Amino acid sequence: MPDRSILHDERGPHEPPGPGTPGFRAPFPTAGLPTVAEARQRILAAAGRPPLQVEELPLAEALGRVLAKPVYAPEDVPGFHRSTVDGYAVRSQDLRGIQPDRPARLQVVGRVLVGRPADVRVEAGQAVAVPTGGMLPPGADCVVMFEHTSREGPWLLVHRFAGPGDNVIARGEDAVAGLALLAPGRRLGPADLGALAGAGITRVAVAREPRVALLLTGDEVVPPGRSPGPGQIRDINGVALAAALRQDGARPLEPVYVPDEPAAFRQALRDALAAADLVLISGGSSVGERDLTAELAAELESPGVILHGVALKPGKPTLFAMAGRTPVFGLPGNPVSALVVYRLLVRPVIFRWLGLEESPGPGPRIRARLETPLRRPPGREEYVPVALIWRGGEYGARPQPRKSGLITALTGAQGLVHLPLEVEGLPAGAEVEVIPW
Numbered sequence: 001m002p003d004r005s006i007l008h009d010e011r012g013p014h015e016p017p018g019p020g021t022p023g024f025r026a027p028f029p030t031a032g033l034p035t036v037a038e039a040r041q042r043i044l045a046a047a048g049r050p051p052l053q054v055e056e057l058p059l060a061e062a063l064g065r066v067l068a069k070p071v072y073a074p075e076d077v078p079g080f081h082r083s084t085v086d087g088y089a090v091r092s093q094d095l096r097g098i099q100p101d102r103p104a105r106l107q108v109v110g111r112v113l114v115g116r117p118a119d120v121r122v123e124a125g126q127a128v129a130v131p132t133g134g135m136l137p138p139g140a141d142c143v144v145m146f147e148h149t150s151r152e153g154p155w156l157l158v159h160r161f162a163g164p165g166d167n168v169i170a171r172g173e174d175a176v177a178g179l180a181l182l183a184p185g186r187r188l189g190p191a192d193l194g195a196l197a198g199a200g201i202t203r204v205a206v207a208r209e210p211r212v213a214l215l216l217t218g219d220e221v222v223p224p225g226r227s228p229g230p231g232q233i234r235d236i237n238g239v240a241l242a243a244a245l246r247q248d249g250a251r252p253l254e255p256v257y258v259p260d261e262p263a264a265f266r267q268a269l270r271d272a273l274a275a276a277d278l279v280l281i282s283g284g285s286s287v288g289e290r291d292l293t294a295e296l297a298a299e300l301e302s303p304g305v306i307l308h309g310v311a312l313k314p315g316k317p318t319l320f321a322m323a324g325r326t327p328v329f330g331l332p333g334n335p336v337s338a339l340v341v342y343r344l345l346v347r348p349v350i351f352r353w354l355g356l357e358e359s360p361g362p363g364p365r366i367r368a369r370l371e372t373p374l375r376r377p378p379g380r381e382e383y384v385p386v387a388l389i390w391r392g393g394e395y396g397a398r399p400q401p402r403k404s405g406l407i408t409a410l411t412g413a414q415g416l417v418h419l420p421l422e423v424e425g426l427p428a429g430a431e432v433e434v435i436p437w
């Protein structure tokens with residue numbers, strides 16, 4: 001068991017030196033920091049909505065991309081009335097009055113082959129055999145399933161009524177020529193791509209992916225493939241943030257490792273601003289002596305730093321600046337903080353830029369019952385990673401370790417429980433809404 005006396009999160013029993021004493025650095029204040037909602041509003045207002053740049057892609061490359069323009073169907077889909085069952089195409093008025101003991105009696109006058117035109121007409125009292133997907137022959141207005149028919153000598157007996165349109169997909173039922181098939185602002189999923197293909201559309205206009213530079217700061221951080229020396233750690237954030245960006249439709253650039261040295265940091269930042277639409281800096285945003293992010297952000301082109309600090313756990317030392325028109329985020333180095341802040345504050349910018357239409361409401365939530373009590377830290381709202389455990393009828397939400405340096409707090413979590421400022425804590429057994437992670 002580790003000695004917990006040294007593990008205090010907030011100011012613990014060992015008080016730091018006070019103002020005026022050597023080595024004093026102003027502590028990071030909690031009072032007066034914006035809430036997450038305020039921070040998001042300020043960030044979105046500053047980042048704006050750049051003119052949407054569009055590129056055209058073949059369908060095979062468009063999965064997950066955001067549709068930039070409305071798509072109109074160039075033709076009716078399907079282009080003809082099709083049967084949805086194996087059976088007989090008939091005229092529904094011929095089936096009127098069917099009783100269990102009084103089937104309709106029809107004459108079979110031909111058959112339709114799938115993939116071929118229907119070259120036989122259905123007249124009153126007639127039926128034409130038709131396969132699933134086959135063209136509805138002219139004159140027929142519905143199809144009866146084989147299972148609801150029998151043969152009696154030359155006659156086809158139909159035992160169950162079918163009304164007009166039954167067992168048929170009408171011409172243009174999936175898409176009507178000239179009408180909208182898909183609206184812009186949606187991420188293209190498998191069904192969307194299928195619908196486009198079905199309408200004969202093979203290329204599609206999508207929003208260009210925002211290019212995002214990743215600067216990993218900290219003398220202690222080495223690329224994951226390198227062996228860390230004493231006191232060093234392997235980079236987690238470069239890989240995790242790049243994956244989050246890709247998942248959200250942005251394009252991460254090759255991560256750049258930046259030493260805690262102003263000249264190198266300045267140069268890396270300059271290069272990142274030249275190459276990217278948005279810059280993410282991991283680490284160095286707090287008040288440590290080697291935390292250079294704020295110092296260098298202060299040198300950025302106007303309007304510069306928009307906010308430094310959010311009343312949030314994890315993620316208090318978050319920084320946001322605009323270098324001209326390029327947003328720059330200083331994300332806390334702790335991996336859980338970096339990913340939670342990415343989710344709460346960076347993702348909205350990416351989505352806004354991509355032109356993704358936000359669905360109204362808070363988004364999907366999972367109802368669960370808290371397994372252990374939670375207390376919110378003073379002055380900050382908190383997002384607590386929780387594992388969801390199915391308890392037959394409801395989920396239990398089990399809080400994960402609240403140490404933002406432990407990435408496994410998130411690998412073990414399926415969602416986050418939000419403790420807003422209005423809530424001091426929640427007892428065990430409280431019903432909570434879990435934000436899926």
Ligand SMILES: Nc1nc2c(c(=O)[nH]1)N[C@H]1C(S)=C(S)[C@@H](COP(=O)(O)OP(=O)(O)OC[C@H]3O[C@@H](n4cnc5c(N)ncnc54)[C@H](O)[C@@H]3O)O[C@H]1N2
Nearest residue numbers: 028216235236237238283284285286291331332333334337
């Ligand atoms: N005196 C104070 N100290 C700290 C405060 C505070 O308010 N006053 N806040 C703490 C909180 S909360 C956080 S979060 C961190 C944020 O610090 P920085 O953003 O300056 O980040 P670093 O100090 O560079 O790193 C923090 C932590 O994360 C590790 N790290 C950094 N980069 C990576 C990476 N790419 N992959 C994995 N882990 C990384 C780093 O080694 C540190 O352990 O500040 C607290 N301190």
Ligand code: MOO
Nearest residue numbers: 314315316337404
């Ligand atoms: O704010 Mo820190 O991000 O709690 O770990």
